[in-house]
Amino acid sequence: MSALFNFQSLLLVFLLIICTSTYGHSIMPGIMDRNQSGFFGIFWKCARIGERLSPYVSICCVVMAVSIFFGG
Known part of the structure; x- marks a missing residue:
């Protein structure tokens, strides 16, 4: 089943x-900041979400891992 049809x-x-965009922005911020618009702007926006909401993203990652681990 495709990821588009399965909500989890x-x-x-x-x-x-x-998470990947946030890590990539910490490694190479010049490349990410240069591409703030267009298709690659999606990754810049995701990096901003990951940087500013990192505690909530971390909690979501833990909840998702527990959910997958226990067969949800």
């Missing part, structure tokens, strides 16, 4: 994009 998989994909 869709949330997992969003969390992975946010």
Whole structure:
């Protein structure tokens, strides 16, 4: 089943994009800041979400991991 039709998989994909973009921005901020608009602007926006809401994103990652681990 595609991640678009399974809500848990869709949330997992969003969390992975946010976490990966945040990590990528910490490694190479110049490249991410240069592409604030267009298609690659999505990753810049996800990096901002990950930086500003990091406690909530961390809690969501833990909840998702527990949910997947216990077969939800």
